[in-house]
Amino acid sequence: MAIEYDLDISTRSPAVEIADWLAEIGRNNGVFDAPITGGQLIDKGAFVYTRLGTCITVAPQRPPHPWDPIVSGLGFAPTVSVGFRMGKEEETSDQQDDMISLVAPLLERVDGDAVLHFQFEQVWLLRKAGELSLSENDDLWRPRRLALVTQPYRRQTHIIDEE
Numbered sequence: 001m002a003i004e005y006d007l008d009i010s011t012r013s014p015a016v017e018i019a020d021w022l023a024e025i026g027r028n029n030g031v032f033d034a035p036i037t038g039g040q041l042i043d044k045g046a047f048v049y050t051r052l053g054t055c056i057t058v059a060p061q062r063p064p065h066p067w068d069p070i071v072s073g074l075g076f077a078p079t080v081s082v083g084f085r086m087g088k089e090e091e092t093s094d095q096q097d098d099m100i101s102l103v104a105p106l107l108e109r110v111d112g113d114a115v116l117h118f119q120f121e122q123v124w125l126l127r128k129a130g131e132l133s134l135s136e137n138d139d140l141w142r143p144r145r146l147a148l149v150t151q152p153y154r155r156q157t158h159i160i161d162e163e
Contacts, residue, residue, distance in 0.1 A: 003086040004119065005096075007103055008061070008070050008078035011112035015060040015080045016042055018110060022058060022082065025105045026050065031098045053087025054095045056102075069120045073160035076113040076128065082106075097145060104148045107132070115160070123158040133158065 009018070020038030027036060033051040040046045041058045048056050061078045064071050071077050082103075086095045103116055107127060116124040124141075125134050133156040134141050134149065141155075 003092060005084040005086075005099060005116060005124070007082040007084070007106075007114060007116045009080045009082070009110055009112055009114040010076040010078050011080060011110050011114075013080070013110055013112075015058055018080050018082065018106070019058040021109050022056070022102060022106055025102055029101050029105075031102055049087070050095070050098050052090040052095045052098055054098060055083075055085040055087070057083045059083070069160050070115060073120075074113075074115060074126065074128070074158075079112075100145045100148050104150065108151055117160060120160045123160060125153075126158045
């Protein structure tokens with residue numbers, strides 16, 4: 001079974017712009033060891049991998065149904081989703097570090113509400129109304145990951161109520 005995380009964002013920025021920023025961030029911080037473009041990240045037929053084997057995709061979201069877990073549980077409708085599928089050859093923890101090294105700077109560029117989660121069960125971070133909160137779980141937010149977050153945040157655990 002694959003380990004997958006999703007960054008769901010409600011933003012005015014189009015998915016192609018998010019993909020371009022993500023590609024730039026990954027090239028600049030060494031997460032991608034090949035010259036990756038935003039177009040590759042958003043291409044449905046392409047598979048883009050990080051240096052550690054994490055597969056990353058960016059996709060625009062269709063208007064959600066009222067029962068969508070993000071809408072019903074967190075109160076916002078994602079317009080763009082970034083998927084992170086962990087590779088099987090490298091340590092998941094190292095790939096999670098890379099994920100945060102992409103997500104943290106991306107959130108500095110992208111406006112709107114956002115949530116990074118594992119299958120709607122574990123919320124890593126939530127940004128609502130401009131306020132960023134990171135899970136209180138220190139196993140998720142180890143010191144090296146916290147150091148990657150340069151914008152103000154508080155520690156608070158959130159759940160996505162799917163009812």
